[in-house]
Amino acid sequence: MPSPLTHDDPRAIGPYRPVARLGSGGMGTVYLARSAGGRTVALKTMHARIASDPAFRTRFRLEIDAARVVGERYGAGVVDADVRAETPWLATEYVLGPPLDEAVELCGPLPERTVRALGAALCGALGQLHASDVVHRDLKPSNVLVTAYGPKVIDFGIARAAGDERLTRVGVAVGTPAYMSPEQASGQEHQAAGDVFALAGLLVFAVTEHPPFGHGQAADLLYRVRYTEPDLTGVPDALVPVLARCLDKNAYRRPTTDWLAAHLHDGTGEFADHLPDTLLADIGRRATEVWQLTPRRLPAPAEEPETPPTAVSRGWSRRRLLLTGAGAAAGLTGAGAGAWAFTRDAGRARPQPTPGPRNSLLPRRRLDSLWQIQIGEQSRFESSMPSHPSPLGNLVTTVVGDVAGVVARTGHRAWTVPYLDMAWQIASDGTRLVAIVSSDHPAADRGSAGGPALLLASLDLVKGEMNKPFARLSDFNGDLFPDQLVCTADGVAYVAAGRGRYVHNTFSAEQTWYLLAVDIGTGKPLWHTPLPARRPGTERFYFLAAAVVGGHLVALQEADDGTVHAVVRDTRDGAVRWDHPLDGVRADRVRLPLTTDEQHLYVGTGRLRALRLRDGKVAWDSKTTRPGRTYGPPAVKDGTLYAVEKGLGLVALDPASGRVRWEEKGGGGRRGGRELRTRDRHRLRVQQARVQALDDRALLPHSGTGVRDHR
């Protein structure tokens, strides 16, 4: 929404009086302004210090010319402009509709009928441009405003048309390459067919919420645009062949805008008939709120800050400088800065131990992955106990078929240990990986409990090989399928192990089961304590997740009746301190690394709640703090709890109260994979058989610090 003017905003710009601010950036400011006759316009100004560079004035003029070519049916109608003024300005109509990226953020993936109508209308816009020998070159969701009567295209990447070296450089430095054409990505001429490519990419985003070549750093995106196939997952079947044709790497094989329009939409009905209710309501709100605006000017601050708090980088500001009815630009000053710092300049964002912003001012951030790798096929034991990656030094280990060690920072695979694929028999404490192993010498390792001895070994991190077993426990059967390496911490391995004969993949009535603690240094058992008998035939293991906090072994256990219990034991003797059943928790959803800090155990996947380690009482529960919301598994770091909230994205919460500190921008909550953290500030997100890494520093609960105006 528009925000009040500041004390030093001009009283008049050309014949217009500013009424409110729509947005601000390194290039200039966009105002809502009125003429003496009461005409309301979006007025884009260019800072005088930028205007002193003739190249920028030239670019400004070219953009104005292009906007005039588009006209007001397909663009923001140009009302008036003065490029020769000390502060050059451009007045356009104030467009009543959100930019497409905001529309998708608001409504989620748009319905197929909406995307078809939108696409056909954009074909009309591009057709008109191309007929006038203008190519847009920077078509992307933030440059398309969705009104009740059709989309309007704004903000041309016209600078690149000029062929001027300086302008070209400026042009390339801005904008995300997510919607670039392959020819543009490789530095070749981007013609009309390039706009068709970008349009199809934009439609993929509108209908799936994801750009066809993903998110990420510019270099990766440029590579994917040029060489990899677009990701059309989630695109409705009937649209796939149409859009795939437009996303052909070969510009000559792409269809014309007329062909695309005809294959998208038959032109029936009015544009508004095809829009979802939420989007229409937003348009109605914008149409009304602009009339309820009271012109306000903020008083001068008592002391001028050294740097203007509104300074954002040029990259962001240009993105929306011609923004008219968008309104969101006002939010760029705080929230956008943080996002920018992360996506382009994560290393420069300085962590600050300041508390998170208040709930009412939730900044929203956009997070990108550092790398993604394929880690193999699905584990054959996925249904028994799905594997999850574990941090291990600067590595992350994954158990899918083999144990693989992947360098967290780069995604490079350091080593692989073959044939170790029973994820529940492997545990890592972050510095050491311990596993239940089978014997190389069955004769020597014979046991007295119905099978071979239980052997525990640790991994040699450098070679990527298992060391010789450090513990040989002949009074437990190491062959039993449900033997579990529950957890390892502080030089102790906690193992669930049975006595009795092997039965294929299950428990039997004659087996007896124990939880035991084994000293990794000496290989000696410290204590063992019986576990309740298991129903014969069941494939459900005892332990879902466990961790050691202080002197407590904190575990989620599945009871024989399928309920999940939080159980806390004393690590000295295994005595149960407390045992509380958790209502509304499904065992299959919590077989993940346990999330705890000194005070609480956090359980997500559904409701998010915190249990006090001290006594097992519920400290808070999203059932009451955020009713109706559902969450993925949580992660806690540096005093902040993170979880993916369905429909929203990543949220950061105060661990003590469950209050939200900030929310991910544009997360959509669809990447609800499993998450964990490593020791070197990386955060991993696992989805299906892929691992994604995020830089943790960008996740600290502070906003926008460390962003500088790069000029």
Next chain:
Amino acid sequence: MRATQGAGEGAGRAAAARRRVGPYTLITALDDPRAKVPVPERRYIARSTDGLHTVLLSLPHPGGDARRFLTEAEGSRYLLGPCAAPATALAAPGEAPWYVRPYLPALPLPAALAVHGGPLPERTVRVLGVALAETLAIVHGQGLAFAGVSPAAVLLAADGPRLTCFGAVRAAAPDGTPRSGLPGLEAGSLPPEQASGGRPRPLGDVYALGATLAYAATGHTTPERDELPAALRPVVGRCLARDPGAQPQLAEIIRALAGDPAADSATLRTPGWLPGRVIAALAHQSATVLRAEIPAETAPVPHPD
């Protein structure tokens, strides 16, 4: 300042754009002159000559009683309720009559039906009914009879309806004078006792509300019973009962239309309560008025060129 004059008869939209009323310049007429539904006032979107304030401006019909018109406008200044549209300024004594309230994009109910292409969806009618009944309940609580509920008096805005034309029945003719067939009064929504000259009372508003909701749901204020959607039939039918004892209380109307005792018009107004084409027309009107420029009264700020 030029002589103040009203917008003359048959003023087209273009001609209206140059007409002045008090300190306002008319931009466009709010009602479609071709619409068959009577409107008690002539309504315009107008702007103050300094360009700062855009308003909805009302004038009496030619030949209408200026004093009664201004009396009702003055009375409307104190209206409360979520859909009230109180006057914020009116003509000074001796001046040609007018009154204004701040502009917001809004369509008269008949225009909304025209844009939508027929009767409004049941959901829209329910929200409309709840909001209007809530407002009338407050007006009645203020000790007033609205005496002017009719299809044209209801404006649809994106954030809910607005009820205009306060006191139109009283303004049309003094009590004791038959009001049938007077210009601006819509026959179907004029309660029988008011048509015959009776003093408007709150129960008459319930009758008029029933007729207005019938119009929203069917396109006529006097529909055949089976024209009404089945779910609306009982409550709207009772509003139109000739016997005042059979008419429902406003609270009953709200309960019946809201369907949920906890709901009110604000909670019912979730996305989708207005048809898409009505929202499109509101956005179009908003954009048109944003774009409108009235002849500048003061010298423009000098161009820096």
